[in-house]
Amino acid sequence: MLRAAVTLADEVGIDALSMRSLAQRIGVVPMALYKHVANKEELLDGMVDVIVGDIDLPTPGADWKAAVRERVLAARASLLRHPWAARVIESRTSASPVVLDHMEALVAAFRAGGFSVDLTHHAMHALGTRMWGFTQEVFPTPAQPADADARAAMLGRFAARYPSIVEMASTTGGCDDQFEFEFAIDLLLDGFERLHQQGWTSAERS
Amino acid sequence: MLRAAVTLADEVGIDALSMRSLAQRIGVVPMALYKHVANKEELLDGMVDVIVGDIDLPTPGADWKAAVRERVLAARASLLRHPWAARVIESRTSASPVVLDHMEALVAAFRAGGFSVDLTHHAMHALGTRMWGFTQEVFPTPAQPADADARAAMLGRFAARYPSIVEMASTTGGCDDQFEFEFAIDLLLDGFERLHQQGWTSAERS
DNA sequence: AACCGTAGGTGTACAGTGTACACGTGTCAA
DNA sequence: TTGACACGTGTACACTGTACACCTACGGTT
Numbered sequence: 001m002l003r004a005a006v007t008l009a010d011e012v013g014i015d016a017l018s019m020r021s022l023a024q025r026i027g028v029v030p031m032a033l034y035k036h037v038a039n040k041e042e043l044l045d046g047m048v049d050v051i052v053g054d055i056d057l058p059t060p061g062a063d064w065k066a067a068v069r070e071r072v073l074a075a076r077a078s079l080l081r082h083p084w085a086a087r088v089i090e091s092r093t094s095a096s097p098v099v100l101d102h103m104e105a106l107v108a109a110f111r112a113g114g115f116s117v118d119l120t121h122h123a124m125h126a127l128g129t130r131m132w133g134f135t136q137e138v139f140p141t142p143a144q145p146a147d148a149d150a151r152a153a154m155l156g157r158f159a160a161r162y163p164s165i166v167e168m169a170s171t172t173g174g175c176d177d178q179f180e181f182e183f184a185i186d187l188l189l190d191g192f193e194r195l196h197q198q199g200w201t202s203a204e205r206s
Numbered sequence: 207m208l209r210a211a212v213t214l215a216d217e218v219g220i221d222a223l224s225m226r227s228l229a230q231r232i233g234v235v236p237m238a239l240y241k242h243v244a245n246k247e248e249l250l251d252g253m254v255d256v257i258v259g260d261i262d263l264p265t266p267g268a269d270w271k272a273a274v275r276e277r278v279l280a281a282r283a284s285l286l287r288h289p290w291a292a293r294v295i296e297s298r299t300s301a302s303p304v305v306l307d308h309m310e311a312l313v314a315a316f317r318a319g320g321f322s323v324d325l326t327h328h329a330m331h332a333l334g335t336r337m338w339g340f341t342q343e344v345f346p347t348p349a350q351p352a353d354a355d356a357r358a359a360m361l362g363r364f365a366a367r368y369p370s371i372v373e374m375a376s377t378t379g380g381c382d383d384q385f386e387f388e389f390a391i392d393l394l395l396d397g398f399e400r401l402h403q404q405g406w407t408s409a410e411r412s
Numbered sequence: 413a414a415c416c417g418t419a420g421g422t423g424t425a426c427a428g429t430g431t432a433c434a435c436g437t438g439t440c441a442a
Numbered sequence: 443t444t445g446a447c448a449c450g451t452g453t454a455c456a457c458t459g460t461a462c463a464c465c466t467a468c469g470g471t472t
Binding site for chain 2: 087090091097100101103104107108111117118120121122124125126128129130135136161162163164165167168171172175179180181183184187188190191192195202
Binding site: 224225226236237240245246 | 428429430431432433
């Protein structure tokens with residue numbers, strides 16, 4: 001049933017996934033679903049578990065940095081298979097055992113790398129949603145008018161009001177999500193490494 | 207009307223904010239709202255604009271790092287006034303002018319600090335949702351049974367399965383959101399600074 | 413062999429949601 | 443006086459999640 005929900009959401013989108021549509025897909029009456037989940041939230045929890053459970057386990061034995069990096073990128077790969085997954089994960093309010101397994105593994109990787117509990121804690125916070133392999137889109141692409149003249153005029157007004165954004169958008173081509181994501185975790189991981197090497201403690205905060 | 211929606215959401219929560227409840231609060235029939243917004247999404251867009259428009263402008267003239275930091279923390283302060291704001295912002299699909307103003311200011315700050323367009327671009331991506339002053343909660347607090355014995359037993363099982371997490375949770379006290387947030391942006395900003403100083407380009411990526 | 417608990421599926425019903433559409437009503441410019 | 447326009451109204455519809463009572467089949471105990 002959870003698998004069915006996941007594939008249905010893949011096909012029709014998460015908004016079109018209702019208890020009724022899922023029931024119909026399974027060939028069962030809507031209320032039958034409630035023998036398996038208490039409510040829709042629990043269904044979504046289960047769907048997240050399916051995806052998180054699909055995260056490929058990283059090769060053991062690597063140093064902490066590679067281990068964390070690999071695991072986070074594996075999570076990303078799993079999430080990217082389902083466009084709706086990020087939004088659903090963000091909306092969860094509690095962590096299931098499957099989710100906790102993922103976090104436990106990350107925390108353990110830092111600890112195995114000799115990180116203090118303190119630094120590990122803050123490092124996890126700093127990773128934020130990136131530990132799930134996604135970050136919110138920073139620049140949503142605005143809707144463009146179809147008419148070419150209108151589009152040019154709009155771009156002109158846009159450039160007048162947001163010169164820095166336009167400069168950036170026109171200089172760099174379309175952005176490579178994967179590159180941006182790796183840029184960010186690497187920046188964070190390098191920062192963690194530096195703090196770790198210099199024996200950073202949260203007490204001695206500037 | 208947008209202000210009314212914001213204060214109503216503050217009072218009753220974002221889930222209880224329906225077109226009907228908002229209309230009733232204003233003392234008008236539900237469909238009257240549709241003379242001002244095309245649909246509920248546009249209402250939410252407007253509510254975000256109200257909040258983003260409330261961001262205190264940072265003192266001009268500071269160096270890029272202070273400027274970015276101040277602006278992001280100001281955004282955070284504005285967001286924190288409305289518990290539902292983060293979730294709503296995350297769910298937006300396009301950026302309004304008010305939102306673009308905020309981003310433009312951040313991009314401009316990097317550029318004024320001598321950052322290349324390239325590095326600025328990646329820096330913005332790396333900031334991610336933090337440019338809005340929030341990061342998703344990393345560790346949701348699990349529900350605890352009321353009975354003391356049951357709670358102890360549960361903690362035991364929990365510690366057996368998630369030793370690293372429990373170690374972390376018991377060593378560090380409850381976590382200070384603000385501290386974690388500042389830890390993360392500072393880590394990122396320091397990373398940006400380092401890359402900037404060494405003339406980093408995305409071409410020469412390792 | 414009779415029994416019963418339990419897991420699962422069914423049917424109906426209800427309150428609540430967003431919003432389409434047709435219809436007022438007032439105000440202000442031509 | 444007229445007519446455009448901004449704004450409010452009322453009704454109606456399709457859809458949502460889910461409470462509640464009911465049915466059915468199977469596995470183990472007596």
